[in-house]
Amino acid sequence: MPAVDINFDQPIFVISVAAELADMHPQTLRQYDRLGIVSPSRAPGKSRRYSQRDVNRLREVQRLSHEGVSLEGIKRILELENQVAALQHRVSELTQELARRREPLESRIFAAGAAGDVVSLARGQRPRPRSQAVVVWRPRGDL
Structure with a gap:
């Protein structure tokens, strides 16, 4: 059986499915979108489409919320995680460039x-x- 290549950034879930996958109410997802905590893609007609990465992020928001972190705190944590990921990507690029430049x-x-x-x-x-x-x-x- 061939391996299936899944794109975690493909916006495929409508709000009701994403809410069910994240074990949340659809209105909670709308609120998170308004606050900029989890912002899904928009399909033609303005309907929200969530990716698997968005659903994973919603689960992380729920976990942090259950641990007592405020929504503002959760938003800041997610922003910092994005910054760390971007910096790690840049370090990887620079490391590759440095390796390329280490020719005799x-x-x-x-x-x-x-x-x-x-x-x-x-x-x-x-x-x-x-x-x-x-x-x-x-x-x-x-x-």
């Missing part, structure tokens, strides 16, 4: 532009604009 120095070429910026170029790549750039390299045999 002899295979790297650098260019200095008229504005004083320095960029790393691939072999055969030319700086833009050519007329105002200085290219520095070291031949492989001259270490």
Whole structure:
């Protein structure tokens, strides 16, 4: 049986189904939408559509609420979690960029532009604009 690839961000649940999955009343979901705690997508005709990620977030809101956290506190917690996720994504991007830049120095070429910026170029790549750039390299045999 082939594996099923599920997109957790696909807005597929109408409000009644999402409310049932999250074990909440649909009016509670409307209130959370108004407060900006969980904001579903909108289908043509303005009807709300919830994704699996939205339903999971609703369950997390319910758990925090049962633990005594206010709605403002829950909203702030979710905002901070989003910031952490964005920062983790950025760290991952920067880590990949750093790994890419750790090529052997002899295979790297650098260019200095008229504005004083320095960029790393691939072999055969030319700086833009050519007329105002200085290219520095070291031949492989001259270490």
